Amino acid sequence: MAQIILVTSFKGGVGKTTISANLSYCLAQKTNKVIVCDCDLESRCLDMMFKIKNRRFSTSAT
Numbered sequence: 001m002a003q004i005i006l007v008t009s010f011k012g013g014v015g016k017t018t019i020s021a022n023l024s025y026c027l028a029q030k031t032n033k034v035i036v037c038d039c040d041l042e043s044r045c046l047d048m049m050f051k052i053k054n055r056r057f058s059t060s061a062t
């Protein structure tokens with residue numbers, strides 16, 4: 001069964017992105033079924049950490 005881990009904090013700069021990157025990397029060593037999603041639309045850093053070049057994304061609000 002799928003499990004969801006949410007890394008969040010009301011405070012900035014406390015290590016959310018670092019924890020998310022390391023946690024997803026470690027979990028991926030155990031299983032190849034890991035999806036990590038950076039929901040920080042102001043400054044997405046996970047794609048930079050994983051050296052993902054295509055940084056296009058779209059959002060919509062209704």
Ligand SMILES: Nc1ncnc2c1ncn2[C@@H]1O[C@H](COP(=O)(O)OP(=O)(O)OP(=O)(O)O)[C@@H](O)[C@H]1O
Nearest residue numbers: 009011012013014015016017018019020040043045
């Ligand atoms: N366990 C740790 N020990 C020391 N420094 C750390 C640790 N975890 C993260 N840092 C450092 O703290 C800084 C902020 O980390 P990070 O970007 O992961 O925080 P964040 O909560 O995602 O920040 P933001 O709210 O701006 O997105 C970075 O420079 C990172 O290298």
Ligand SMILES: [Mg+2]
Nearest residue numbers: 016017040045
């Ligand atoms: Mg962050």
